[in-house]
Amino acid sequence: MTLITLKLSFGGIFYKKLRLFLSVLGIIIGVSALLVMNTFGESAKVKTMQEIETFGPEILMVVSGQARVRAGRAIQAEQTTALKLEDAQALRKISAIQLISPLYTGSSIVRYLGKNISTVVQGVNEEYIKLRKFSLIEGRNFLKDEVTGFKKVAILGYKVKRELFGEEKAEGQHILINKLPFTVIGVLEPIGVDASNQDQDDQVLIPITTAMSALFNVDYISGIFISVYKPELVPLIEKQVDEILLKRHRVSPKEKGFNIIKAEDILKFRTEASSLFSSLVQSISILCLIVGSLGVTAIMLLSVNERRREIGLRLACGASRRAILKQFLIESMVISLWGGFIGLFIGLLGILVFLPLLKYPLVLPWKPIIVSTGLTIFFGLLSGIYPAYKASKIDPAILLKGL
C-alpha cells in the first residue's frame, strides 16, 4: 500500500483531532486502569510468593495471644503470658518436628560508639537461623552452650549492622543492648519483610535465655517456630501441637492463649482477598472499556453523518459498499487502538511510578498488555459495526440533491 492510498483511505480519522481525543478518553481510562490493576495483581502475587518463600511451607508458628491472619499477614492481636519456655521443650518430643525454636520479641535501644538505634530484639535458640533458612554474611550462628549458658552474644540484622557499623566489620565488636554489653558474633544477609510482617533486617537476635532473664525479665515467650520434615506433615503436626499445648495449659480450645499459623493460611487469605479485589477491578475496567467504546460508537455515528457527502462521493467514484464498510470498521479500530496505546503508555508510567513507591516488585506485565490490546481491538471492532453499517447504507443519490 502506498502512502497516498493509506491517506485517501484513512486520512479522515485525524481530521478532527480534539474530537478524536475526546472519543477515546474512555478507552484511555479503561485500558490504563486495566493495565495498572492487573499488573498490581501480578506483582502482589509475586510479592506474596516471595514472602511465603521466606516463611516456608514447612514452617509452623505458634504465637501467644489471639493472633489473626489479617490482610495476609500474621498479626498478634494481644499479648498473653500463657506460652512458656517449657512448652517449647515439651513439643520437641513430636518426632516429625525437625527444628524448633522458642521466640521472645521485645524492643530495645542498641548502642555502638555513641550511635543509638531502636530495634527489635528477638530471643531465639541455636536452631532458629537454620529453621528460617537465614544465611550469615559475617561470623557464625549461636552455639548450644551460649543458649543454655545465658551468654550475652548477638547476631545483627543487615540493616542494624549497616547503621551501627557501616562498612566496618561487626564481628567481635561490643554493643550495648539496653545498657548491657553484648558481643557481636554474626550478621544476617539482607532478607526484607517476610510474611510475619517484620523487617527481618531490622532486628537483633540473642539467646532466648538471655532475653528472658537479663534483658526483659519475663517468664513467658511470644511464640514458637517449628519446622517439619515435609510440608505434607504440617496439618498433622498442627493437630499434635494443639493437643499437647491444650493439655499442658489445661484449657478448653475456646479459651486457649495461643494460635497456630502456617504459610498456607497466609497464602489462602491473600489469594482470596486479591482475587476479590482483582475481579472487582476487572469488571470496572471492562465497564470503562465498554463505556469508552460506546463513546467511539457515538463519535463515529456523528462522523459518518457529517461525512455523508464524502461517503456518497466515494460511492459515486466506484467504491463498493463493502469498501465503505471496511473503511469505517478500520477507522473505529484505529481510533480505539490509538486510545488503547495511549492508555497502555499511561498505565506503564503509572506502574513504573507506583510499584516502587509501594515497595511492590516490578513485573513486566506482558499478559495484561496483551489482554488490554486484544480487548481494545475487540471493542474497537464492536464499536465500529453499527456506524460502518450506517455508512455503507448511505445513498449516493444525495450528492445531486439537497446539497
Added chain:
Amino acid sequence: MSKILLQLREIKKTFQSGKVIYEILKGINLEVEKGEFLAIMGPSGGGKSTLLNIIGLLDRPTSGSYLFENREVSTLSTNELAKLRNEKIGFVFQAFHLIPWATAQENVLLPLLYRGKIDQEDIYRAQGLLDRLGLKNHINLKPAELSGGQQQRVAIARALINNPSLLLADEPTGNLDSQSSREVMDILTELNKEGLTIIIVTHDSEVAKRANRIKILKDGLFIE
C-alpha cells in the same frame, strides 16, 4: 461499433413519502450518441437531478429499460454498478464535493483507490490533468485554500482520471461567478471536442448554448 452510448426507454421513477406516491419521472425516452454534448434544462423540481442519478448509475429507475454501451444496466447489482461507475462515468457536482482533508492531487486520485493500487504513473497523470486545467501550482493545496472555480476544476480532473466514456455535470456552474463559469465551460467544450460525451444539467441558457443539443424536462417528461 454502435454510435449509441446510452439509451433510455420509458424510464419511470417514483418516490414514496408516507402513503403518497410521487411519480417524478413519467416515462423518459432518450438516446445519447458517443461524442454528444447534451444540455438538460427545465424548472426546479422537474426531475433533472433524479434523471441524472439514474443515467449516472447512482440510482435505479422504478421501471423502464436503460442500455449503457448496449448493456442492460437497470438490473445490475450494486457492486456491478459501482464498478461501471468507476470505469465509465465521471461526475461533476454543483457543490464540488471535494474531500476537505485531502490535497487537490489526492482528491483527483480518489477514484483510482477503488480500481486497484495507485502507482507513480497515476500520480504523474493526475499532475498532468491538474496542469492542463491551469492548477499546476495548486496540486498540494487543500480545497479550502482554492477558489470556487479552482475547486470545480479539481473536481473535473477527478472526473477525468479514469478516462470515462461519459461525463455528467449537475449545475456545474451553479456556485460560480460568471468568469469562472466561462472557464469551466471552456474546459468542458474542449473536452467534448476531443470526443468525450457530456451531459450537463443547467438553468443558465448561456451555459446550455455550449451544448449541441438541448432537452427541456418539465414535470417528469421531456417537452422538447
